[in-house]
Amino acid sequence: MALISNTYGKGRVRVMRIKKDGPVQEVRELNVKAMLTGGFAAAFTDHDNSAVISTDTVKNVVNIVARENLGLDTEAFGKVLAARFLDRYPQVESVRIELHEVKWVRMSIGGKPHPHSFVLDNNGQPFVIITASRAAMEVVSGITGFTFMKSTESGWDQYYKDEYTTIAETRDRMCATAMDARWRWSREPEDFATANAKILSTMLEVFATTYSESVQDSLYRMGTAALAAVPEIEDISLACPNKHYLLINLQPFGLTNENAVFLPTDEPHGQIECTIGRW
Numbered sequence: 001m002a003l004i005s006n007t008y009g010k011g012r013v014r015v016m017r018i019k020k021d022g023p024v025q026e027v028r029e030l031n032v033k034a035m036l037t038g039g040f041a042a043a044f045t046d047h048d049n050s051a052v053i054s055t056d057t058v059k060n061v062v063n064i065v066a067r068e069n070l071g072l073d074t075e076a077f078g079k080v081l082a083a084r085f086l087d088r089y090p091q092v093e094s095v096r097i098e099l100h101e102v103k104w105v106r107m108s109i110g111g112k113p114h115p116h117s118f119v120l121d122n123n124g125q126p127f128v129i130i131t132a133s134r135a136a137m138e139v140v141s142g143i144t145g146f147t148f149m150k151s152t153e154s155g156w157d158q159y160y161k162d163e164y165t166t167i168a169e170t171r172d173r174m175c176a177t178a179m180d181a182r183w184r185w186s187r188e189p190e191d192f193a194t195a196n197a198k199i200l201s202t203m204l205e206v207f208a209t210t211y212s213e214s215v216q217d218s219l220y221r222m223g224t225a226a227l228a229a230v231p232e233i234e235d236i237s238l239a240c241p242n243k244h245y246l247l248i249n250l251q252p253f254g255l256t257n258e259n260a261v262f263l264p265t266d267e268p269h270g271q272i273e274c275t276i277g278r279w
Contacts, residue, residue: 003041003044003045006037006040006041006044007035007036007037007096008035008036008040008052008055009033009034009035009036009055009058010032010033010034010055010056010058010059010062011033012031012032012033013031013032013033013034013058013059013062013063014029014030014031014032015029015030015032015062015063015066016028016029016030017029017030017066017069017070017071018070019070019071023115023116024115024116025115025116026071027104027118028073028074028077028101029101029102029104030066030074030077030099030100030101030102031099031100031101031102032062032081032097032098032099032100033097033098033099034058034061034062034081034085034095034096034097035095035096035097035098036053036058036085036089036092036094036095037092037093037094037095037096038051038089038091038092038093038094039051039091039093040052040091051091053089053091053092058085061081061084061085061088062081065077065080065081065084073191073192073193074099074101074126074128074141074192075128075130075139075141075185075188075192076192077099078097078099078128078129078130078139079130079132079137079139081097081130082095082097082130082132082137083132083137086132086133086134093133093134094131094132094133095130095131095132095133096129096130096131096132097128097129097130097131097132098127098128098129098130099127099128099129099130100125100126100127100144101125101126101127101128102120102125103120103121103122103124103125103126104118104119104120104121105118105119105120105121106118107119123145123146123147124143124144124145124146124147124179125143125144125145126141126142126143126196127141127142127143127144127182128140128141128142129142129182138184138185139184139185139188140182140183140184140185141182141183141185141192141196142180142181142182142183142237143179143180143181143200144180145178145179145180146178146179146180146181146200147176147177147178147179147243148176148177148179148204148207149174149175149176149177149243150174150175150176150207150208150212151174152172152173152174152259153175153210153211153212154172154173154174154175154211154212154218155170155171155172155173155211155212155213155214156169156170156173156214157169157170157171172259173245173259174245174259174262175212175215175218175242176242176243176245177215177240177241177242177243178240178241178243178266179238179239179240180238180239180240181203181236181237181238181239182236182237183199183226183230183233183234183235183236183237184233184234184235184236185232185233185234186232186233186234187232188232189230189232195230195232195233198229198230199226199229199230199233199236202222202225202226202229202230203222203223203225203226205225206218206221206222206225207222215240215242215270215272216272216274219238219240219272219274220274220276222238223236223238223274223275223276224276227276227277227278234277234278235275235276235277235278236275236276236277237273237274237275238273238274238275238276239271239272239273240271240272240273241266241269241270241271241272242269242270242271242272243264243265243266243269244264244265244266244269244270245262245263245264245265246262246263246265247259247261247262247263248261248262248263
């Protein structure tokens with residue numbers, strides 16, 4: 001039998017970096033997965049570990065690079081980490097680094113940012129994926145589970161109908177989602193953190209300020225606006241479950257319900273996905 005492909009590495013390497021600049025400190029917490037591909041087939045097929053870098057060593061490299069690069073944003077840190085494996089180990093042909101960020105937001109005390117106290121931001125988890133060889137390096141940024149909604153200015157009508165269709169048309173419904181989004185960089189922006197924030201804020205502005213004919217309609221216009229706002233990204237992929245809010249029937253109680261009281265449910269949910277690019 002043939003070994004078709006192989007890779008290995010270390011997952012869930014958790015590391016917190018603290019950059020101290022006088023009394024003001026910056027915290028960056030990451031969960032890192034580093035996977036190596038290269039001259040390791042013999043370990044699978046011939047009981048030969050001579051070329052294999054211990055996964056404990058992979059973990060140590062993550063920690064060492066973290067110590068040497070306390071202030072780098074996630075994308076830049078991932079690029080340095082990938083380069084370290086390629087530069088240090090000739091048997092490594094390519095590396096895939098996945099970095100998931102735990103978001104800490106600086107506290108505001110008395111109306112002023114506190115220098116070293118933070119609260120956890122649970123809305124979405126930023127991530128970065130670095131895929132690197134000695135010939136090329138690709139950087140993808142994104143966020144998972146980023147949740148937002150609007151209570152009106154959304155509709156669903158004029159869709160295809162047959163004998164299996166039961167949902168009623170509406171021009172006024174709630175629209176909510178927990179978005180997974182990723183964007184591929186064609187070149188490095190001046191500042192990754194600023195560019196990432198601009199991508200999200202641009203998409204949210206489109207969502208909030210324009211009528212949504214469907215989730216599909218909103219996603220396309222959100223992605224198009226993000227590409228226009230940040231020229232350094234090549235394309236953007238969006239995946240959005242439609243978190244449903246079902247109008248509760250209050251007629252048995254002699255009450256009306258003009259889009260005021262709903263049953264939140266996310267199972268089953270619609271799943272809408274698309275990629276928008278420049279070509």
